[in-house]
Amino acid sequence: MEPSVITIGIDPHKSSLTAVAVDAAGHPISQRRFTVNSGTLRQLTTWAAAWPERRFAVEGANGLGRGIAQQLSAVGEHVLDVPATLSVRARLLSTGGGRKSDPADALSVAQVALYRRDLRVVTCEDQNTILRLLSERRDDLAHERTRILNRLHGLLRELVPGGAATGLSAEKAAALLRTVRPTTATQALRRDLARDLLADLRRIDQRLKDNEAQSRDALAAAGSTLTEIHGVGVVLAAKILGHVGDVTRFRTADRFASYTGTAPLDASSGDQIRHRLNTGGNRQLNSALHTIAVCQARDPGPGHVYYQRKITEKKTPAEARRALKRRLSNVIYRRIRKDQQRVATAAA
Incomplete structure (x- = not known):
């Protein structure tokens, strides 16, 4: 980086x-607090205009800092995303005993960048x-559907002898409710509440269908071929691409595997060479890879062959599945890179 930046x-x-603005040596030269409103971007860029050679570093540009980071990027500013974990470490290692304040946090963000x-x-x-x-919205809808189903199950258990079987759907719930003949005011109220929940369930089911259709269109617009991989449907493909973003930020497949939490962590000490399970990384991506691995281990295909080979090597089913997840991480990384390169070439 040039000294004047x-x-x-x-x-x-x-x-x-x-x-907080810092020079090339990391020394603070100016700081300012801005109220978040419609004029924040203008005030920030006006203040920053004192340094023509500049760049911004925003803590959590995919979270709380998304708004200002996107606004700065849209007007042509060079913006870096600093994970909160890195800025916290920088603050703790700085002088001052790690005391927390907004200027100290902003200074740590700049020094990390x-x-x-x-x-x-x-x-x-x-x-x-x-x-x-779309993926996050689907997760919200799925959680809401589970809550409604649990409430509906509870009411049906009190209305119908034996209750409702697992795997309850709107159609099954409606069929059960048609058999209910309440004999008391309390039972009549339970039936009415169950009908309300049934209407909510149908509404959620329709929104889930609409969400999947939107995700399918978005995948087509992105030029993704992830759904060609066995076990990857529209929902999982949307989740994977949504969380990965620009795959070129991972220079190698190993870095991508570390991000997805599928690469084991080195826990060697002295002459003892060992690795332990990685419980970090992006857990949404890790969960998606787990679902794909379960599907491929079960169904005929290369994934099943690889899984069975690990089993014959005396691996436990869980260990064999983790090994398959690690290999699938490489497959998905290469597929996303290939898709993005193809789309970039077509747009050029």
Whole structure:
């Protein structure tokens, strides 16, 4: 980085953000607090105009800092995404005993950006962002559907002898409710509440169908072929692409595997060589890879052959499944890179 470039660290909050500008040596030269409103971007860029050679570093550009990071990127500013875990470590290692304040947090963000060369560059939102939003919305709908089903199960258990079997659906619940003949006011109220929940369940089911259709369109617009991999449907493909984003930020398949939590962690000590399970990484991606691995281990195909080979090597089913997940991480990484390169070539 050129010595004249100023790094501006931003600690975002819901109602305010604090910015600290540091020089190439990491020394703070100016700081300012901004209230978050319609004029925040203009005020921030006006203040930053004092340093023509500048770049911004935003803590959590995929979370609380998404708004200001996207606004800065949209007006052509160079913006880096600093994970909160890195800025916390930088603050704890700094002088001052790790005391926390907004200016100290913003300073830590800037210093992390100054010395780390592997931070993600924030780009304008694209189809991957749309897929992530749709995936997160589907998760919310699925959780709401589970809550409604649990409530409906409880009422049906009190209305129908023996209750309702597992795997309850709107059609099955409606058929059971048609057999209910309440004999008391309390039972009549339970039936009415069950009907309301049934209407809610049908509404959620329709929204889930609409969400899947939107995800399918977004996948087509992104030019993804992930669904060609056995075990990867529209829902999982949307989740994977939404959380991965620009796959080029992972220089190798090994780095991608570390991000997905499928690469075992080295826990060697002295002459003892061992690895332990990685419980970190992006757990949404890890869960998606687990689902794919279960499907491939069960059904005929290359994944099943690989899984069975691990079993013959005296691996436990869980260990064989984890090995398959690690291999699937490589497969998905290469497929996403190939798709993005093809789309970029077609757009050129």
